[in-house]
Amino acid sequence: MSFVYRSSGAIALAAATALATTTTSIAQAQAAPTAAADRVLRVYNNNIENLVRNNADGSCTRISGPDHLTSMLVDDNGKTGTSGVQAPDLLIVQQVRGTGQATAYADQLSAKFGYPAGTYKAIVAWDDPEAWGSTHKCAQQALGDLKKKQTNGIVYNTRTLSLAAGDISAYWSAGWLKPGTSYGGGAGCTLYKPPSNDDGSTNTYKWKRTSAIAAKFTIKETGTTVFAATMHLPEQNGANACAGAGDTGIANSGIHVGADATSLMNASTIRVIGIDANRTNIASTTLSGFGMTGYGAKVTSGSRKIDYLFVKGAVQPSSIDHTVSSTKSNHMALYGFITY
Numbered sequence: 001m002s003f004v005y006r007s008s009g010a011i012a013l014a015a016a017t018a019l020a021t022t023t024t025s026i027a028q029a030q031a032a033p034t035a036a037a038d039r040v041l042r043v044y045n046n047n048i049e050n051l052v053r054n055n056a057d058g059s060c061t062r063i064s065g066p067d068h069l070t071s072m073l074v075d076d077n078g079k080t081g082t083s084g085v086q087a088p089d090l091l092i093v094q095q096v097r098g099t100g101q102a103t104a105y106a107d108q109l110s111a112k113f114g115y116p117a118g119t120y121k122a123i124v125a126w127d128d129p130e131a132w133g134s135t136h137k138c139a140q141q142a143l144g145d146l147k148k149k150q151t152n153g154i155v156y157n158t159r160t161l162s163l164a165a166g167d168i169s170a171y172w173s174a175g176w177l178k179p180g181t182s183y184g185g186g187a188g189c190t191l192y193k194p195p196s197n198d199d200g201s202t203n204t205y206k207w208k209r210t211s212a213i214a215a216k217f218t219i220k221e222t223g224t225t226v227f228a229a230t231m232h233l234p235e236q237n238g239a240n241a242c243a244g245a246g247d248t249g250i251a252n253s254g255i256h257v258g259a260d261a262t263s264l265m266n267a268s269t270i271r272v273i274g275i276d277a278n279r280t281n282i283a284s285t286t287l288s289g290f291g292m293t294g295y296g297a298k299v300t301s302g303s304r305k306i307d308y309l310f311v312k313g314a315v316q317p318s319s320i321d322h323t324v325s326s327t328k329s330n331h332m333a334l335y336g337f338i339t340y
Contacts, residue, residue, distance in 0.1 A: 045274030092274030150209035172258025189242035227268035
């Protein structure tokens with residue numbers, strides 16, 4: 001599949017590049033998908049931090065895609081690294097560098113389960129976002145530079161899910177309270193995009209890290225429709241909830257869903273939204289108006305619970321509260337295994 005670019009956000013439907021696989025792996029990839037047999041949709045959400053982890057001493061550590069995946073993917077008992085870990089269907093991710101990194105990450109996931117390159121594909125909000133920021137709190141500047149381009153994406157398994165080109169939303173912008181602006185019940189809030197973006201050339205393109213994107217997939221075996229969205233809200237949302245002009249968002253959370261995405265969501269049976277909201281105390285019932293429930297109540301970043309996974313569907317119980325503490329990121333991963 002070739003790249004498909006969309007206007008206003010260079011939304012890319014990324015085709016995978018070739019990776020070597022063994023004859024055995026190719027044969028395994030051609031076997032019938034296991035997810036169709038057990039009727040479980042395996043979904044994960046994680047801010048992967050450009051696969052560069054910030055350490056408490058100011059240094060940074062680069063994480064390989066395979067190591068990150070091994071640290072995050074779990075079996076039905078919430079354990080990593082076991083023979084029971086099965087291939088995921090959807091990985092909702094924040095903070096990737098663009099199509100290049102998302103495609104490489106998708107290829108590494110394909111290789112992990114013995115599938116040909118291209119089995120997992122990715123869509124991103126921005127194909128190649130402009131760099132922003134300076135050190136990104138990394139003592140090693142080379143690692144800080146790896147975090148200067150940031151966008152959000154969805155990685156999906158083509159063995160179990162299909163995606164039509166028309167079923168990808170346009171990107172939509174987060175809201176924010178620009179520093180120095182007074183706030184009162186949403187007053188002062190604007191969309192986080194030009195002309196209401198950061199002052200100064202260093203952070204001119206920082207707003208692109210918060211562009212959201214969504215898509216509607218179809219489970220090949222049953223025809224069940226699945227909506228998935230990825231969001232990353234600005235740091236300012238932690239203190240003042242903003243979702244747009246004069247808008248505090250759904251249930252004062254700072255969350256909103258774009259018009260194109262809402263149309264796709266309304267046409268879908270299963271719904272999943274993964275968010276790095278940069279805000280604590282967002283209730284599991286926040287998106288109940290969409291028929292969705294939040295899963296996982298443990299902290300996800302330091303001592304804060306700021307990452308959320310909302311699902312409409314029959315989610316299996318989790319012995320670890322849907323939160324993977326071993327994830328090699330500054331954020332813990334969330335997961336939901338959905339029967340259909």
